[in-house]
Amino acid sequence: MMALTNSRQVRLAERAYRLLLLAYPAEFRRAYEHEMTQTFRHACRATLSQEGNAGLTRLWGLTLYDLVRTSVQEHGQALFLRLLRLVSRPVLFLSPTGLEAVLLTSPLHLQIAQQTDIGIKRALNEDNLLTVLPEDPQILENKGALFVVADGMGGHELGERASELAVNTVRETYYQAEPVDVSVALIQAVERANTLIYEANKALPDFPAVNKGMGTTCIAAVLQEKILTVANVGDSRAYLVHAGTIRQISRDHSLVAEMVRNGEITASEARVHEQRNVISRAVGIAADIEVDVFIEAVEDGDALILCTDGLCGQVYDHEILQIVETYEPQESVRQLIAQANAAGGPDNITAIVVRVD
Amino acid sequence: MKQKERTPETMLPLTPAVFHILLALADGEKHGYGIMKEVTQRVEGSMHMGPGTLYGSLGRMLESGLIEVSEERPDPEMDDERRRYYRLTSFGLRVTEAESRRLAQLLRIAQAKRVVPGIQGGF
Numbered sequence: 001m002m003a004l005t006n007s008r009q010v011r012l013a014e015r016a017y018r019l020l021l022l023a024y025p026a027e028f029r030r031a032y033e034h035e036m037t038q039t040f041r042h043a044c045r046a047t048l049s050q051e052g053n054a055g056l057t058r059l060w061g062l063t064l065y066d067l068v069r070t071s072v073q074e075h076g077q078a079l080f081l082r083l084l085r086l087v088s089r090p091v092l093f094l095s096p097t098g099l100e101a102v103l104l105t106s107p108l109h110l111q112i113a114q115q116t117d118i119g120i121k122r123a124l125n126e127d128n129l130l131t132v133l134p135e136d137p138q139i140l141e142n143k144g145a146l147f148v149v150a151d152g153m154g155g156h157e158l159g160e161r162a163s164e165l166a167v168n169t170v171r172e173t174y175y176q177a178e179p180v181d182v183s184v185a186l187i188q189a190v191e192r193a194n195t196l197i198y199e200a201n202k203a204l205p206d207f208p209a210v211n212k213g214m215g216t217t218c219i220a221a222v223l224q225e226k227i228l229t230v231a232n233v234g235d236s237r238a239y240l241v242h243a244g245t246i247r248q249i250s251r252d253h254s255l256v257a258e259m260v261r262n263g264e265i266t267a268s269e270a271r272v273h274e275q276r277n278v279i280s281r282a283v284g285i286a287a288d289i290e291v292d293v294f295i296e297a298v299e300d301g302d303a304l305i306l307c308t309d310g311l312c313g314q315v316y317d318h319e320i321l322q323i324v325e326t327y328e329p330q331e332s333v334r335q336l337i338a339q340a341n342a343a344g345g346p347d348n349i350t351a352i353v354v355r356v357d
Numbered sequence: 358m359k360q361k362e363r364t365p366e367t368m369l370p371l372t373p374a375v376f377h378i379l380l381a382l383a384d385g386e387k388h389g390y391g392i393m394k395e396v397t398q399r400v401e402g403s404m405h406m407g408p409g410t411l412y413g414s415l416g417r418m419l420e421s422g423l424i425e426v427s428e429e430r431p432d433p434e435m436d437d438e439r440r441r442y443y444r445l446t447s448f449g450l451r452v453t454e455a456e457s458r459r460l461a462q463l464l465r466i467a468q469a470k471r472v473v474p475g476i477q478g479g480f
Contacts, residue, residue: 028412028413028416031416032415035389035412036389036409036411038389038440039389039393039408039411042390042435043408062405063407067407067409069409069410070407070409070410073413074409074413137364137367138363138364138367
């Protein structure tokens with residue numbers, strides 16, 4: 001008789017618990033609902049036979065407390081990643097390393113390809129690029145992989161010097177920084193590059209009255225765990241390809257981009273505008289600089305693209321998407337540059353393609 | 358460009374739930390209820406690990422390679438229902454050792470400062 005009553009109580013408790021499991025995110029439920037119900041049922045059975053109804057009441061109390069706490073936590077993690085994906089304007093974010101989930105995420109697997117090309121019309125290649133994939137797994141875990149593209153200007157080899165100084169300074173400063181927030185470290189790295197190039201400019205004769213000196217765009221991206229952090233100054237770009245769509249992550253600091261934002265011209269007018277090469281922010285031309293930062297969550301299968309305007313000024317976003325979706329990174333980079341040259345190749349062309357898998 | 362193997366130290370410190378689960382699996386594979394029972398008994402009821410904490414932690418531990426699913430089979434001591442058994446991976450074992458060493462080191466500091474009595478005599 002006793003056993004019969006117990007099994008009925010257990011069945012009721014199990015039914016109630018199954019309903020309460022709706023508090024968890026769907027994905028979590030799909031993975032563990034069956035096992036959680038099974039485990040709860042056995043805890044009920046064992047508690048009832050050892051401690052009777054008082055034990056069952058205590059078990060319910062503990063289980064409800066656990067359910068409320070962990071369902072909020074599981075939702076929080078799912079929501080946090082979704083929120084990161086939604087953020088597409090310049091914003092400073094606290095690093096998510098406070099979350100337990102980040103401690104236990106899977107390691108980063110990347111396919112990387114990069115190339116720079118002088119183009120067809122220019123006598124010099126003033127672009128520079130750099131990729132760092134740390135060998136040391138601890139550094140990779142703490143600091144992530146770094147990708148930098150810079151498009152220098154100034155002529156007489158100055159442009160090349162500025163972009164080279166920018167990519168190397170960003171690399172050194174970023175990896176030497178104290179283990180702080182990735183976005184803070186990236187901003188400091190670009191600011192350091194700005195200081196060094198500006199100092200070099202001040203040493204030039206007649207700067208800035210006659211000699212305008214050198215400057216460069218700089219886009220730097222860090223992939224750490226599954227979080228992408230992008231720092232940008234100028235009109236080089238970062239794109240993210242996700243689930244068959246392409247999205248520009250960075251915001252151009254150019255005259256035409258500002259005119260588009262103000263509604264003065266359309267995006268297609270901007271592509272052929274006379275002053276489309278005029279940038280409104282650059283690294284190295286003033287003592288102070290404002291760096292934009294963008295943070296995104298990436299998923300397996302996503303691709304990150306960094307490029308100079310020699311690429312995105314000639315090849316449309318949907319064409320970039322089609323190439324990156326069709327080919328592996330190495331071939332993608334080759335095709336992107338070939339297509340920019342086929343469209344006239346008026347400027348230096350640089351691209352880095354990184355696939356997360 | 359696959360990543361080299363991670364060092365166990367990069368996983369530290371562990372949350373109490375994760376460390377308890379690793380310890381419960383240290384002497385052999387267990388199913389979810391087996392883990393929950395052992396953890397609750399070991400700490401003499403001072404910590405109750407509910408199903409939400411248990412499976413949330415198990416999911417993340419599977420993802421990071423600390424544990425793996427060994428098989429699904431009934432537990433002869435319980436009933437004929439099939440249950441999923443979990444076991445430590447070699448990485449999980451090394452993380453358990455590393456966390457134990459870290460805690461032992463902390464304990465030695467506490468002992469040296471006479472916060473808790475030391476096991477060995479001395480002085």
